[in-house]
Amino acid sequence: MTRRRPYLFAVAATAIWVAVPVQAQSVSDLQRQIDELKAQVETLQRELRSAVQPAPMAATPPMPATPQVAPPAVAVSDPAPPVLADDGTADRMEPPARAPWYDRLQLRGYTQLRYNAFLSGDADAPAGMSRLRSVHDSSINDDGGFSLRRVRLVLQGDVTDNIELYLQHDFGTAVNNQSSAEPRQGFGQLRDAYVDVFLDREKSFRLRFGQSKVPVGWENLQSSSNRIPLDRSDAINSAVPGERDLGVVAYYTPPHVQRIWDRLDDDGQKLFGNYGAFGVGLFNGGGTNRAERNGSAMTVAMATWPFELDGLGPMFRGQVLELGGSAMLNRIRPEVRTGGVSELDYREDRIGVHAILYPQPFGVQAEWAWGQGPQFDTALQQIKEAPLNGGYLQLTYDLGEIGSGRLLTFGRWQHYRGGWKAATNAPRLETDEWEIGVEWPLMDALELTLAYARMKRREADERRTGRAEGDLIRTQLHWSY
Numbered sequence: 270m271t272r273r274r275p276y277l278f279a280v281a282a283t284a285i286w287v288a289v290p291v292q293a294q295s296v297s298d299l300q301r302q303i304d305e306l307k308a309q310v311e312t313l314q315r316e317l318r319s320a321v322q323p324a325p326m327a328a329t330p331p332m333p334a335t336p337q338v339a340p341p342a343v344a345v346s347d348p349a350p351p352v353l354a355d356d357g358t359a360d361r362m363e364p365p366a367r368a369p370w371y372d373r374l375q376l377r378g379y380t381q382l383r384y385n386a387f388l389s390g391d392a393d394a395p396a397g398m399s400r401l402r403s404v405h406d407s408s409i410n411d412d413g414g415f416s417l418r419r420v421r422l423v424l425q426g427d428v429t430d431n432i433e434l435y436l437q438h439d440f441g442t443a444v445n446n447q448s449s450a451e452p453r454q455g456f457g458q459l460r461d462a463y464v465d466v467f468l469d470r471e472k473s474f475r476l477r478f479g480q481s482k483v484p485v486g487w488e489n490l491q492s493s494s495n496r497i498p499l500d501r502s503d504a505i506n507s508a509v510p511g512e513r514d515l516g517v518v519a520y521y522t523p524p525h526v527q528r529i530w531d532r533l534d535d536d537g538q539k540l541f542g543n544y545g546a547f548g549v550g551l552f553n554g555g556g557t558n559r560a561e562r563n564g565s566a567m568t569v570a571m572a573t574w575p576f577e578l579d580g581l582g583p584m585f586r587g588q589v590l591e592l593g594g595s596a597m598l599n600r601i602r603p604e605v606r607t608g609g610v611s612e613l614d615y616r617e618d619r620i621g622v623h624a625i626l627y628p629q630p631f632g633v634q635a636e637w638a639w640g641q642g643p644q645f646d647t648a649l650q651q652i653k654e655a656p657l658n659g660g661y662l663q664l665t666y667d668l669g670e671i672g673s674g675r676l677l678t679f680g681r682w683q684h685y686r687g688g689w690k691a692a693t694n695a696p697r698l699e700t701d702e703w704e705i706g707v708e709w710p711l712m713d714a715l716e717l718t719l720a721y722a723r724m725k726r727r728e729a730d731e732r733r734t735g736r737a738e739g740d741l742i743r744t745q746l747h748w749s750y
Contacts, residue, residue: 370426370427370428373426373427374424374425375423375424375425375426376422376423376424377422377423377749377750378421378422378423378749378750379419379421379494379747379748379749379750380417380419380441380747380748380750381417381419381420381441381745382415382416382417382418382746382747383406383408383415383418383499383743383744383745384408384413384414384416384743384745385406385408385409385413385741385742385743385744386413386741386742386744387401387411387413387739387740388739388740388742389740390738390739390740390741391737391739392410392411392739393411394737397732397733397734398733398734398737399727399728399733399734399736399737400728400733401724401726401728401737401738402726402728402729402737403500403724403726404503404506404510404689404691404692404698405499405500405503405506406499406500407443407452409741416454417441417454418441418499418745419439419441420440420441420455421437421438421439421441421494422438422440423435423436423461424436424437428464431467431468431472432464432465432467433465433467434464434465435462435463435465435481436462437460437462438457438458438459438460439457439460440456440457440458441454442455442456442457442458443455458558459480459558460480460557461479461481461513462479462480463477463479463480464477464479465477466478471524473521473522473523473524473527474519474520474521475519475520476517476518477520479515480513480514480515480557480558481513481514481518482509482512482513482544483509483512483513483514483518483552483567484518484520484544484545484548484570484571484595485508485509485569485571485595485596485597486506486508486621486623486636486638487541487573487623487625488501488502488506488623488634488661489501489505489508489509489512490542490544491541491542492542494747495539495540495542496539497539497663497665497677497706497708497718498663498679498681498704498706498720499706499718499743499745502636502659502660502661502681502683502685503683503685503689503698503700504636504637504638504657504659504660504661504683504684504685504687505621505636505638505660505661507642507659507685507687507688507689507690507698508619508638509556510556510557510689510690511556511557511558511691512557513557514552514553514554514555514556515553515561516550516552516553516566517550517551518548518549518550518551518552519548519549520543520547521545521546521547522543522545522546523546526546526575527543529575529577529589530575533575533589533627536587536629537674537675538627538628541573544571545571546572546573546574547571548569548570548571548572549569550568550570551566551567552566552567553567554566554567554599554601554617555601555602562602562610563600563601563602563614565600565614567597568597568598568599569595569596569597570595570596571593571594571596572593572594572595573592573593573623574591574593575590575591576590576592577589587629588626588629589626590626590627591623591624591625591626591627592623592624593622593623594620594621594623595621595623596619596621597617597618597620597640598618599616599618600615600617601614601617601642601643602614603652603690603693603694604692604693604694605652605693605694606693606694606731611652615643615652615654615695616641616642616654617641617690618640618641618642619641620638620640621636621637621638622636622637623636624636628665628666628667629667630668630669631664631665631666631667632665632666632667633662633665634663634665635660635662635663636660636661637659637660638658639656639658640656640658641654641655641656642654642657642688642690642695643655643688643690643695644657644687644688644695644696644697645688645694645695645696645697645731647697647731655687655688655697656687657685657686657687657688658685658686659683659685659686659687659700660684661681661682661684662681662682662683663679663680663681663682664680664681665677665678665679666678666679671709671710673711673712673713674710674713674716675710676707676708676709677707677708678705678708679705679706679707679708680703680704681702681703681704682702682703683700683701683702683704684700684701685698685699685700686698686700692730693731694731696727696728696730696731697727698726698727698729699726699727699736700725700726700727702723702724702725703722703723704720704721704723704743705720705721706718706720706721706743707720714748714749714750715746715748715749716746716747716748717744717745717746718743718744718745718747719742719743719744720742720743720744721740721741721743722740722741722743723739723740724737724738724739724740724741725737725738
């Protein structure tokens, strides 16, 4: 109706104009006619306004009450009778189906890129004299350059509620060219291949079958992705170079000990990995990826226990001191220069102790080992059983969070006198070394370690004598995935 209003005005005005006598003779007649015209226009406007206004709505009578009708009954089948067990009692409801085992596997890993630079020292030496070399890092040499120290890939997961598998490969190992001694880098090597079988619901007790780390030495069990110094110490690692062997081991961790370790892990502390508060194992004893040669088993045992120090006062609140030790009994046949392995078994028995005060912010870590093992005697020009001893002392200070992680500084001194059974003819090592450095988290999953090392070492080659010295700057970029 509103849009039709202009047309109504136009029609009314036209009709009125036509009705006005054209023969008006005076001004007074014209004025009267204008007044009449205005009155008629106002009358038409009032009628139009009345026409477009909606009529008042009549009161709606109340709706008659509708009788309520009950909803139709839905037929429900009777519940199935409970399943009875053999003894007649109701069996418990089966839990919901778990995801397939292949959906519960995790693929992860890490890579370490290194660069070592000599500041001074015996990067090279005449024939028969020791050069400055390390049994842990082959890139410490006179040629230098970048190297991939580790390229690890891990497949891990729960196969069932009480079975977990673990498979780790390292693609940063080297082999020699078949026609010469020139090394080739980047070959794959099996590191871990084991399965854990948990024997209780809390997963406190488990059996581990396959190739895995040998529980001898706290630092040996700590992952290289979690350790602050670039390398393990010579004395502790000499028990099991490569840290692994093939066998079976039992681990037990009381629940309250696990709670302490979980708290430390949540605080960002660098633990040794969950290898149990107690561990006992049997292994071949020949070393990582080496066939058994003498039919005897290596027996090992280790215990470690964390003590919360809150009761000593406010300054010790939250701090934990972990103490423990390990023992090993073994018979081994080292590789010999003439080819193959020794025809004789050499006794290799040792004990070790460790102590760790986790840095909050100041920390101390120390280990020491004593025993005997195969060692080349330069005077007799043959391998003999000889004493060994050595260890390390490490101080750590936590500078706190810097946005992407904790900034840690460290200083370590290590000492070792004894054989290195992983090298041909089990040469004697004489190591004294100081190292200071910083671990700097650049961003998530990426950290840089810078260190200065003052080394004095005997090369792991029985054909070279004396000790070499030198100063090095060592760097490592570590990224996880």
